[in-house]
Amino acid sequence: xxxxxxxxxxxxxxxxxxxxxxxxxxxxxxxxxxxxxxxxxxxxxxxxxxxxxxxxxxxxxxxxxxxxxxxxxxxxxxxxxxxxxxxxxxxxxxxxxxxxxx
Amino acid sequence: xxxxxxxxxxxxxxxxxxxxxxxxxxxxxxxxxxxxxxxxxxxxxxxxxxxxxxxxxxxxxxxxxxxxxxxxxxxxxxxxxxxxxxxxxxxxxxxxxxxxxxxxxxxxxxxxxxxxxxxxxxxxxxxxxxxxxxxxxxxxxxxxxxxxxxxxxxxxxxxxxxxxxxxxxxxxxxxxxxxxxxxxxxxxxxxxxxxxxxxxxxxxxxxxxxxxxxxxxxxxxxxxxxxxxxxxxxxxxxxxxxxxxxxxxxxxxxxxxxxxxxxxxxxxxxxxxxxxxxxxxxxxxxxxxxxxxxxxxxxxxxxxxxxxxxxxxxxxxxxxxxxxxxxxxxxxxxxxxxxxxxxxxxxxxxxxxxxxxxxxxxxxxxxxxxxxxxxxxxxxxxxxxxxxxxxxxxxxxxxxxxxxxxxxxxxxxxxxxxxxxxxxxxxxxxxxxxxxxxxxxxxxxxxxxxxxxxxxxxxxxxxxxxxxxxxxxxxxxx
Numbered sequence: 001x002x003x004x005x006x007x008x009x010x011x012x013x014x015x016x017x018x019x020x021x022x023x024x025x026x027x028x029x030x031x032x033x034x035x036x037x038x039x040x041x042x043x044x045x046x047x048x049x050x051x052x053x054x055x056x057x058x059x060x061x062x063x064x065x066x067x068x069x070x071x072x073x074x075x076x077x078x079x080x081x082x083x084x085x086x087x088x089x090x091x092x093x094x095x096x097x098x099x100x101x102x
Numbered sequence: 103x104x105x106x107x108x109x110x111x112x113x114x115x116x117x118x119x120x121x122x123x124x125x126x127x128x129x130x131x132x133x134x135x136x137x138x139x140x141x142x143x144x145x146x147x148x149x150x151x152x153x154x155x156x157x158x159x160x161x162x163x164x165x166x167x168x169x170x171x172x173x174x175x176x177x178x179x180x181x182x183x184x185x186x187x188x189x190x191x192x193x194x195x196x197x198x199x200x201x202x203x204x205x206x207x208x209x210x211x212x213x214x215x216x217x218x219x220x221x222x223x224x225x226x227x228x229x230x231x232x233x234x235x236x237x238x239x240x241x242x243x244x245x246x247x248x249x250x251x252x253x254x255x256x257x258x259x260x261x262x263x264x265x266x267x268x269x270x271x272x273x274x275x276x277x278x279x280x281x282x283x284x285x286x287x288x289x290x291x292x293x294x295x296x297x298x299x300x301x302x303x304x305x306x307x308x309x310x311x312x313x314x315x316x317x318x319x320x321x322x323x324x325x326x327x328x329x330x331x332x333x334x335x336x337x338x339x340x341x342x343x344x345x346x347x348x349x350x351x352x353x354x355x356x357x358x359x360x361x362x363x364x365x366x367x368x369x370x371x372x373x374x375x376x377x378x379x380x381x382x383x384x385x386x387x388x389x390x391x392x393x394x395x396x397x398x399x400x401x402x403x404x405x406x407x408x409x410x411x412x413x414x415x416x417x418x419x420x421x422x423x424x425x426x427x428x429x430x431x432x433x434x435x436x437x438x439x440x441x442x443x444x445x446x447x448x449x450x451x452x453x454x455x456x457x458x459x460x461x462x463x464x465x466x467x468x469x470x471x472x473x474x475x476x477x478x479x480x481x482x483x484x485x486x487x488x489x490x491x492x493x494x495x496x497x498x499x500x501x502x503x504x505x506x507x508x509x510x511x512x513x514x515x516x517x518x519x520x521x522x523x524x525x526x527x528x529x530x531x532x533x534x535x536x537x538x539x540x541x542x543x544x545x546x547x548x549x550x551x552x553x554x555x556x557x558x559x560x561x562x563x564x565x566x567x568x569x570x571x572x573x574x575x576x577x578x579x580x
Binding site: 005006007010013014017018020021022024025026027028029030031032033034035036037038039040041042043044045046047048049050051052053054055056057058059060062063064066067068069070071072073074075076077078079080081082083084085086087088089090091092093 | 121155341468
């Protein structure tokens, strides 16, 4: 049997991931939709992986500078996204403690 | 050297961590652990990639390459950390829009690097052309990224509302022939993309990217400020698809998985927002809504009388009630009155009044914004209820306090089949025994409609700035 085209395998992964995302996100409580957006911002910063390859493995100035810029742009989201999510979720926790004894 | 199999396995672990991060958000108590999973996943992904680079880089280039990465991480990381620490919760929508634009631009930059040196990414041997399939994926990743970037910049401007630049104003920008122009540009862009697929030359690629940047601006400018919850969710979705597009071009399953998670998350949020505003997705995208807010409301010039009262009267009513439900809206967020509201609720609580908050899905300027604002003001989340959970209780509620909300409590949505908002889900505040409404004036909401609720016998209007009114109410209770 001939080998399956790798793009096809990627499409399979894509479809299944959309399916997983769909089910997981419908279960997110509406109260946390803003943190959801912040954390998805951080997660889509996974493109930093591509940016790192571009910054380090290329030889030309164009590709190297594009890669470095992309690392910086994605890093804004990696750090900003996770930290701001944490900050928001912390607020939902503080009240947890204060609300307890009251 | 780290084996390709190990890299792929570690990427799988990171992908699972990302799914866990989203899964944790199903409840506030599990959400922090979820976020931790997300961070762990990201650290695994970055370290694995660094190890991969050390293995793959030609001799002598490793240190410089890692140096460039560190430089990027340092610059981007400090900007991100600073923003995350400093941002005010009311400005969260702007920050989110800004971060969407970062992803869009990063995706474009990566795609350019791939087109310049495809062999470095292992998708083509040195000196050979990029396979046609990857060219198509690069084209998709680039244009989605470019549209995400420029669209988010416009959304950022509209959300912050402090720039004079016309395209950054909340009012929609509409001109004749707008939609045909967008369609034409889209067709030309796709043609350039196909040209790039056929030739792999720079000219069509650059043209395609330039048109995509312009298109991002053009599709967001006709959308009014009040529709921003949909726009920001939509751009959230785009940023995910852009990441997935890059994943396809680089044949990296982790990027595809993470991108798809984000893409479907944004799509679901857009759907929820559209449904809560009773608009179809296309209706929002085509835009122009809210261009003439006065036109629809102006038809009924007959002066109708409303009962108005002072903050003191309202405070008296509430302190004598057994149960008070607060409906916070956009106006509360604008006036930054969430802390004053918390004060009032605490005072009422001390006097034995049961206080609850009722949140409409579009309260605030982005999905879940109002919940975060209330959380910031340290309102316990078990007092905060979503629309479907609290609507059945309004009939037994003594007093409903509506703060800066309008269309979301308009009974016309339920009672008047001819109303433009007919069928829109509302908070059934009109069922309560007494309704207190705070507004700045009698101006109509963004749908430009009269609100029957304001004219009901049991309704008392308290005019004035939300923060000022709330502070006066607190004083009256002391």
